[in-house]
Amino acid sequence: MTPRAEEAYPSGGAAAPRLPSTGPRRTGRSRPRVRGRSAVLTAALLLVVTLAGCAADGEVRASPSEVSPPSDAPSAPSDASSAASDASSAASDAPSAPPAGRGPAGTLVVADFGADTVTFLDPSEPDGGSALGSVEVGTAPYGIALGDDGTAWVATAEGVAVVDTTTRERTALIPYETDTGPVTTGEYRGGGMGITLSPDGRRAYVGVNVPGGDGVLEVVDTRLREVIATVPVGRRPFDVDISRDGRHVYATGHDSFDVTVVDASTWKSRRIEVAPYGTEGGLGSWLKPHYAAVRPSDGALLLPFEGERLAVVEPDTGRTRIARMTADTHQHGVAVTADGTLYVVGTGPIDPAEDEGPSLTVRAPGGDERVIPLDGPHEDVAVSADGRTAYVSGGFTRDGYWNGLSVVDVTSGEVTRLLVGERPLGIAVL
Secondary structure, three states, X not given: OOOOOEEEOOOOOOOOOOOOOOOOOOOOOOOOEEEOOOOOOOOOOOOOOOEOOOOOOOOOEEOHHHOOOOOOOOOOOHHHHXXXXXXXXXXXXXXXXXXXXXXXXXXXXXXXXOOOXXXXXXXXXXXXXXXXXXXXXXXXXXXXXXXXXXXXXXEOXXXXXXEEOOOOEEEEEEEOOOOOOOOOOOOOOOEEEEEEEOOOOOEEEEEEEOOOOOOEEEEEEOXXXXXXXEEEOOOOEEEEEEOOOOOEEEEEEHHHOEEEEEEXXXXXEEEEEOOOOOOOOHHHOOOOOOOOEEOOOOOOEEEEEOOOEEEEEOOOOOOEEEEEOOOOOEEEEEEEOOOOOEEEEEEEOOOOOOOOOOEEEEEOOOOOEEEEEOOOOXXXXXXXXXXXXXXXXXXXXXXXXXXXXXXXXXXXXXXXXXXXXXXXXXXXXO
């Protein structure tokens, strides 16, 4: 079946029946399975990193004098601006050098959830360019947000690590204001999960997991390098995303079946339940939201479920519509490119007797899908600037992970596996 129409579907309530699986089962081949017309892929990367939250309105802590000015305010005092101008002039003498903080274009940065590092690699090299090395950032790094200057902001169990990708060194570790208990590792560890940057790069928003309770969105001033506000959100904020104008932040709450919409100027929040299968099963349910992507055309949030349903959420109204998907597998990470092509990671079956194996879904803006089989569970995905290659991390938040990436030729469906890192989760392309 070719998925096209988005059908209105009530949020929450009794659990809806699962959609029937369609088509033959895959056998692990690298050849893509085509459902409908092939997706029309164009360039331009729009990174999505992992991650999310949920919440009702709650107490917000912020120091007004420390909150960053709006995006139309001057970016720095005049003396700092002058220094920046001098630095810019000096840089113009060496046009081949990348901007401060940025490594070579096309380099991948992955968060080693099974270690305390981020690893750099060149995907064009047979061994992934393992000589590019790793940088210690903090315990159990999860999501990565990449600034326009190439600086990487990494959510760890200890705080937000700041990494200069040119010198490949950590320049800061910003502690959380929220008490998340002892620093630990593993799937349910406390600390940062999803992370994103404002369009102007002045703020980093990180979803902080608090074991046994609701999560928190912490707001980091990227110039002061300190937390300036905290907002309650949902449980285990896998993903954090932001509207294209930077006015609203979206935290996807995995264990609370919701997205929390946070106003980036007032810190007021609204909870939108996203539960196309209902909430029956609670914390033990598999049918929860994981990661979201912001659709470029209209700002709608796209949240895949089970390779069967795509929840299309209007953040302004809270209205949710459902579109059909075809991979028939449990799904986690997502990315969307500027033309609206959606990439969704299938981690494998909930029930091997009914569901398909791991895969990467490439979904065209009109709804046509290609499902490319993958070997083993994966977690998150990033796409090259030309839209021709998808990089899928093998870390996986549950057991069954592997230490590497799948490099997917989007046109041919050919998959190459690179061994790199330790349980890599978040991934970004310089």
